[in-house]
Amino acid sequence: MRLSASDLACRRGGREVFAGVGFSVAAGEALAVSGRNGSGKSSLLRMVVGLLRIASGRLALEGGDPELTIGEQAHYLGHQDALKPSLSVGENLRFWTEFLGGTAADFIQPLAAVGLDALADLPAAYLSAGQRRRLSIARLLAVKRPIWLLDEPASTLDLAAQRRLTELMRTHLAGGGLILAAAHGPIGLDDAKELRLDANPSRLAGGKP
Numbered sequence: 607m608r609l610s611a612s613d614l615a616c617r618r619g620g621r622e623v624f625a626g627v628g629f630s631v632a633a634g635e636a637l638a639v640s641g642r643n644g645s646g647k648s649s650l651l652r653m654v655v656g657l658l659r660i661a662s663g664r665l666a667l668e669g670g671d672p673e674l675t676i677g678e679q680a681h682y683l684g685h686q687d688a689l690k691p692s693l694s695v696g697e698n699l700r701f702w703t704e705f706l707g708g709t710a711a712d713f714i715q716p717l718a719a720v721g722l723d724a725l726a727d728l729p730a731a732y733l734s735a736g737q738r739r740r741l742s743i744a745r746l747l748a749v750k751r752p753i754w755l756l757d758e759p760a761s762t763l764d765l766a767a768q769r770r771l772t773e774l775m776r777t778h779l780a781g782g783g784l785i786l787a788a789a790h791g792p793i794g795l796d797d798a799k800e801l802r803l804d805a806n807p808s809r810l811a812g813g814k815p
Contacts, residue, residue, distance in 0.1 A: 609630070611629050616653060634783075646803050647803060688702075696726035699745065720741070725737070753785075755787075
């Protein structure tokens with residue numbers, strides 16, 4: 607499997623956010639997207655998953671399921687943790703598991719993998735910011751999809767949770783998955799490719815496409 611982009615451009619509110627962006631990331635590889643605030647890191651991930659229209663350029667997935675869109679083969683972890691505060695931790699994950707095409711029985715192991723199994727019956731409203739993030743990460747594990755699109759994935763996580771996330775990412779890559787992660791700093795994967803969106807929002811700088 608290979609996800610590639612060529613000459614991508616993004617425009618929002620009549621403003622060109624970036625243009626001329628290209629990359630290629632294959633199964634077993636991670637791509638770290640960096641750049642200043644407003645350079646388009648989040649917008650790039652949203653374009654890949656299909657939440658934002660591509661102004662110009664081409665995005666292609668080789669080796670995936672031809673009957674599914676890229677978005678249907680990807681997990682998108684955005685800035686905000688999409689949780690229902692009135693539901694318990696377990697109920698939240700069961701909801702997302704079923705919504706994403708899994709079965710309700712799949713939620714226990716993912717909770718244990720992020721260290722939240724002991725809090726399965728706790729209403730999500732009582733979770734800390736870091737615990738909410740870990741519950742969102744559990745969605746990546748509940749239903750297997752080959753592409754992980756992660757926007758500031760370590761946001762609000764303590765050091766122990768960051769290490770746990772790194773191991774989960776490594777396991778995903780070892781199983782043939784691929785990762786695009788937008789972050790201001792290192793994502794914990796030393797061999798990740800790099801794509802930097804320039805301070806000039808219409809240009810791509812540096813990086814290893």
